[in-house]
Amino acid sequence: MNVDARRERFASIAPVVIDAVRRYLARRTDPATADDVLSETLLVCWRRRDVMPAEHLPWAYGIARHCLANAERGRRRQARLAARIAVLDPPPQAIDGPAPADDELAVALRAMRAEDAELLRLWAWEDLSPAQIAVVLGVSVNAATIRLHRAKQRLRKLLAPAGHEDSTEGSRP
Incomplete structure (x- = not known):
């Protein structure tokens, strides 16, 4: 070329x-x-x-x-x-202003490991597939898929309302 x-x-x-x-x-x-x-x-x-x-x-x-x-x-x-x-x-003392309001998702993402939060951002914000995430992170597609699945599970646990059992998603009444 x-x-x-x-x-x-x-x-x-x-x-x-x-x-x-x-x-x-x-x-x-x-x-x-x-x-x-x-x-x-x-x-x-x-x-x-x-x-x-x-x-x-x-x-x-x-x-x-x-x-x-x-x-x-x-x-x-x-x-x-x-x-x-x-x-x-x-330095001279500065006057602290009000702390910025955080939503539940932002708080949960900060509580996660940085690697898990980045996986979720690539998937949700950048709309990348696991194969594309694998390219970004320099890992295999299988590793990206497994890591993404685990990160989603961790986020789900962090966002679950206090005192509630695990999700009943996929179960029948």
């Missing part, structure tokens, strides 16, 4: 990738980080356009996932540095 053909192929799929990855990142981080990670993701996609598979969106989600992880590690390093500096030169 010549240079022009590769460039045209990338230009034809870029709008779909940009929109989908932007939504993916917006649900996982703040707007500024999302913009930075989107830029980094597109750069990696451009550099690796020769190895881009036919099903490019899950592949791009996988790249975005890794870029976001790198950005989060950088944010944690900055926070640790700021904490060390704050010990040496404490």
